[in-house]
Each structure stands twice: as structure tokens, then as C-alpha cells.
Amino acid sequence: MSGGGLITLAHGAGGKATRNLVEKLFLPELGNPLLEPLGDSALFDVNGSRLAFTTDSYVVRPIFFPGGSIGDLAVNGTVNDLAVAGARPLALSAGFVVEEGYPVDDLRRVAADLARAAERAGVSVAAGDTKVVEHGKGDGLYITSAGVGVVPRGVELGPHLVRPGDRVLVSGTLGDHGMAVLLARGDLDLEADLHSDTAPLHGLTAALLDVGGVRWMRDPTRGGLATALNELARDAGLAVELEEAALPVRQEVAGACEILGIDPLYVANEGKLIAVVSPESAPAALAALRADPLGADAAIVGAVRAEPSGLVLLGTALGGSRIVDMLVGDPLPRIC
């Protein structure tokens, strides 16, 4: 990033190249105490209330896929970024960049998905904007959503609160969204009954916060579980040890991943969260997740260790252990 160079798809993949772009280009220019470089929401105080604020752009292709559409993603993704910051979502915005010639009926269908997802998540789409670009200068439709939420008094989360011995939970099966979208493109000679998991997580996060002992939460979208936990390990200066056998992955997803040579740990999720909780809280946290249909497949998948600092390790069924690195390159462009 030291001058010259062209943007590549990997810069948008959520892995190492994205982090590089943020740390070498955006942070030096835009760095300020509020900017949460790769976290989920920025937090700031207004008249004694703590607000959370976040944005995400969506360029998923195809725009409609089994289990949802770009409209669902734009709502749920922003709701989830607020939720894992401990916030209660209040209001969303949606900015549309539409390609000339896009069917009005498809735009209406996306708007309906957006509206239904917002209603399900209990938030209002309060602000919007539409720009149109010439045919050939877009790809149907891009949506950028932003969201505002309020963090209840007493809630504090962050990598600095994570301690060795803490447990790592996931709220359900991994990789469903990414593999469903990949297969929906239809350019692989592979069929499987896969559906995106796109869903709002604010109910699960509220339930976890009620249990207490929550240190850190994240929704593992682009780059998957592996990338999110690598960021945690790095930011906390600790290690995360996962148990391979404990990781919930649907058989259809595991099968498709194996055929394509993709590791489900790097595949995007759009309706799952990772929570790091104190060892004492872990059983109650697991029960709270499982009590919600969105968390029915929740599992304790690992623990935090003091060493080796900054790394994520995967313990295999045979007793071995390997390092799980951050995502490098972009095996699945435009997955969200």
C-alpha cells in the first residue's frame, strides 16, 4: 500500500488484504478515536446515552439467492453489527446504487425484503437514497446500509476484556451463507440444498447479555470464523484454541466445501455470532442461545489461552493441532 498498485478483489474479501487497506490507507488518513477499524460498530456518547453506529456495503451476486436477497443482508448485516457491539438497534438507512435498466419489479422485491427484514428485527428504515448509474457501470444493484443503536448502561465488550480460560461459543452452523450464494451462481457443476442463514441476531445478543459474563462478540461474515478469531487473538494478545469436532457444520456445507477445496472456517455467515464468555457463564450462555430457534445448533467450540499469543489453533480429532491463519486472497468474491 506504499504508493502505486491497483485495488484487487482480495481488498474487499475481509481478510489480510482488507486489514492491510484499512491499516495502511484509511487509518492514516481518517484515524480518530471513534473509528473502529475492523470492529462492528463505533461507539460514542450523546447527552449521556451511548450510541453505536455502523455501516456496510452489499454487492452480493446473485441479488436473490436461496434464503434471502441483498435486501435481507442489508438489514440483518447492519442489525448484527449493532447487536454484537451490545447495542439495541434503533434505525437503519439504505443507499441504493442502481444500474440503468434494472427491472423495477426486482427493485420492488428487494424493497419488500428490506421491509420484512426490518420488521422482523424491530427496526425502522428511517433514511434512504437512490442513485442511478449508466448501464454497464454497475451490476444491477448495490446497497449500503448504516445503523444506529443504543448500548444499555453497564454493557462493556471488547478484546481487552478477554481472559485465558474464557470459552468460545458459536450460535449455530458455519458457512451456510457463503456456500448457498456460491452455489446459487450456478457456474459450478454442483447441486445441494443450501440456504443462506441471513437473520437478525439482536435477540441472541440480548439473551447473552442477560446471562452476563460476555467479554466479546462478533458476527463472522466475510472471512468467516477463522478471520474473526484471528483478529480477536491479535487484538487481545492471546491465543484461541478450537476443537474441530465441536464446530457445527451442516453435512451439505461440509460436502460442498470439500469438493471445492474451501475451508468452512473461512466462509461467510450472515446469521451467526461468536461469543467469548467467562468459564462460569459458558453453560448458561449456551443454554440461552439454544433456547432461541436461531441458536438451536449453538456450541462451545473452544477456549482462550495465554499462548501462543496472536494465534488461532485447531485441535483435531486425532489429537493434533494446526494453526488457522487469517483469510488470504478471496476464494468467494461478492458473497455479501
Next chain:
Amino acid sequence: MSGGGLITLAHGAGGKATRNLVEKLFLPELGNPLLEPLGDSALFDVNGSRLAFTTDSYVVRPIFFPGGSIGDLAVNGTVNDLAVAGARPLALSAGFVVEEGYPVDDLRRVAADLARAAERAGVSVAAGDTKVVEHGKGDGLYITSAGVGVVPRGVELGPHLVRPGDRVLVSGTLGDHGMAVLLARGDLDLEADLHSDTAPLHGLTAALLDVGGVRWMRDPTRGGLATALNELARDAGLAVELEEAALPVRQEVAGACEILGIDPLYVANEGKLIAVVSPESAPAALAALRADPLGADAAIVGAVRAEPSGLVLLGTALGGSRIVDMLVGDPLPRIC
């Protein structure tokens, strides 16, 4: 919009087709008490504070133009939408959709413009996201910004507060941004020393609110002064009468508009506001605007009348009067 049909550039132009899209497609799906369909910011309460929230997408071409870049627009446009809602801007977000192959150095330049504009406006860019699309599926760079502000206690603005006899003020010359961008494209055989007026208006709006008697404010971007005042006339059920001789237009802008057959009343501004104020407050409001370099060319350009309801009229130097309609079609696509 009753089924079928394709999106056209006019749907993004901010005029009649845009209003149609919002009213016939987005509102029926997304309608809720918070959604401010064509206003500048949504307003909602959090723990007793009134927040303003807004978003805009930017697809301007070229990305860099005399007087600014897409980075300046993304900051100033969102700051201005908050400001004309009476809010003090607090935090912004920026979502980037970058085309594969876009030069890293250009992206850095945009980020620097974004940062400098945010510093000038006294706000933080608190949240960001970057997505990359394949070469040929974008046009360099699109940015969607959103912003959160807080509305001081006692501030209330809206078309419902406008009364016959109120004065209409503009904070400076009209049409500078749109004509500067149009000429910067270089595909017209026309040269003139034009610069975008992109600038943050929160200082001007705060000064007006200090004076008092402010009923309604708007920053006339896409669709220009004519479209913004048509929306006001329609929403208030009143008429707006403009005096042609009072409208401030730079000679270079007027000349370029005449050659191209474009009416400067429809051309986008990115650093100007319209304010409707009580007749008693008008002189002090004008003085307050002119006291700021950004309002040096401010003028009282017309007044509100009871009839003919919903129309904007332009009184000419010869004593005649013509109806100024909303923007139809899009003479200047991708101006912001």
C-alpha cells in the same frame, strides 16, 4: 411504477421520477413514521435526545473535479442534510464500493479528501466498509455516507410551519457544483473557470437558528432550487414566488447554462442552503448568512404566498411571471 418497467437515469436525478420511485415503490414497502421520504434527515428520540440520521450515495463522475472530489461530497452532503434538519453533526460513516483495478493512490487521495472535509466540518468518520467488485461492474468508486446528529432542544422545522409572507433566502450563488462537474467531464466543447461549491453548511444553519424565526431549510442538491421549492410548495400547500433579478448566479455559470440550454434553477448545489424565515427575521437572517464567508452572496430571493397552492412562480424583470416546475428527466446524470 405499477409493475414492469426498467430503471432509468431519471429515477436517480432527484426530480419527478425520483419522487415517483419513492412514493410508488419505496414508501408502500418501507413506510413507517420515521421515514422522511424526500426530506434530508429522519428524526427520532433516544433517552430524551432528538437524533437526526441521514444517508446519501455518491456516484459523481469524474471522481475528482475542480473544487473537490467524491470524498468532499460524501462528507459535506451528509453534514448538510443533518444541518438543514437543524442538527449538529456528530459522526459519519462511509461505505466504499470500489471497482477492481482502481488505483490505490487515487483511493488514498479520496480518503484524504474525506478526512480533510470531516475535519473542516468538525465531525469524525466513525465507521467504514469497503467492498470490491470486478472490473467492468462499477465505475472506479462509489461512496455511500450516513450521518448522525443531535437536534438542540427547542429546534423545530418543517413545511407545516411555513406561512404566507415568509421570506425565502439562499446562502449564495446557484448552480456552481453541477456546472463545474459537467464541464470537468471534458466532453463539451466549452471551457470556463468553474469550481464546485462543496462545503459544510452547519455553521450557517447554526447562525440562522440563533437568529430565530426559521421555518424550513433545505440544501438544494440534485434537481436544484426549483425542485426543492416545488417540494416545499407541495408539502406546505402554499406557493413560492421567486424574483428572477434577486437570484444569485455567477456570470460564468449563467453563460455556460445559456450555451447548454440548462436552467441554473435545476442545477445541483453542494454548499448552498435555502431557508424560509418569518418576515420579521429576514433582515437579521440575511445578515447572519452574509457574516460567514460561505454566505457572502446570500440573498432574499422570494416569498411564500397562499396561492396558487403547490406552485413555484418566477417573477421576471419585465413584470411577467412563469411557473417553475419540478425537474423532469435528467439533464445532468451522476452530478453527485
